[in-house]
Amino acid sequence: MNHKVVINLPIEPHEVPTLRQRAGWDGRHADYPVLFERCNFWAGVREVNDELIAFGYVSGMGLQHGYMEDIIVHPHYQNEGLGQALVEKLLEEAERFGLEIVTLTYDSRHTSLYTRSGFTPCSGGVWRKKV
Structure with a gap:
């Protein structure tokens, strides 16, 4: 894998919703750019053509505990180790940030x-809120 995971990579508000949709998720367009203002930090990866191909973030109070969420890898780049590199970079930043516990939920x-x-x-x- 030759892609570089970058903490707090500059990301335009439309890029994460587009990546979410390419991965088969709801775009959640209204969440961006608010998410960048509210989370502790995020990480992203770009392809040589500057397309966002991976994203994830950690949020929470930022004291002892954080919550990792939205680990997304573009379908064309899955199973190449990019997701693991993204998670590990976020955990390195969590440790640097002073977090002692990071939790997440995921599909088995x-x-x-x-x-x-x-x-x-x-x-x-x-x-979950009932809709």
Whole structure:
């Protein structure tokens, strides 16, 4: 893998929603650029043509605990180690930032990615607003 993961990579508001949609997720266009103002830090990767091909972030109070979210890799670049490189770079920044605990939720098919990066699977719960 020859792509560089960059902390707080300059990203235009439309780029993450576009990447989300390419990965088959809801674009959540209204979240950007507000997300960049509210999260602790983010990381991104660009291809040689300057297209955003990977993104993720850590949010929270920034005291002891943070929450990693939206680890997204463009479908054409999946299974090349880019997701793991993104997660590991975010964890390095979390440590530099002073976080002692980082949590995340993920689909069970991604367990090996996160355990290779140092996460310990555990039980938990998720609350969602009823729509």
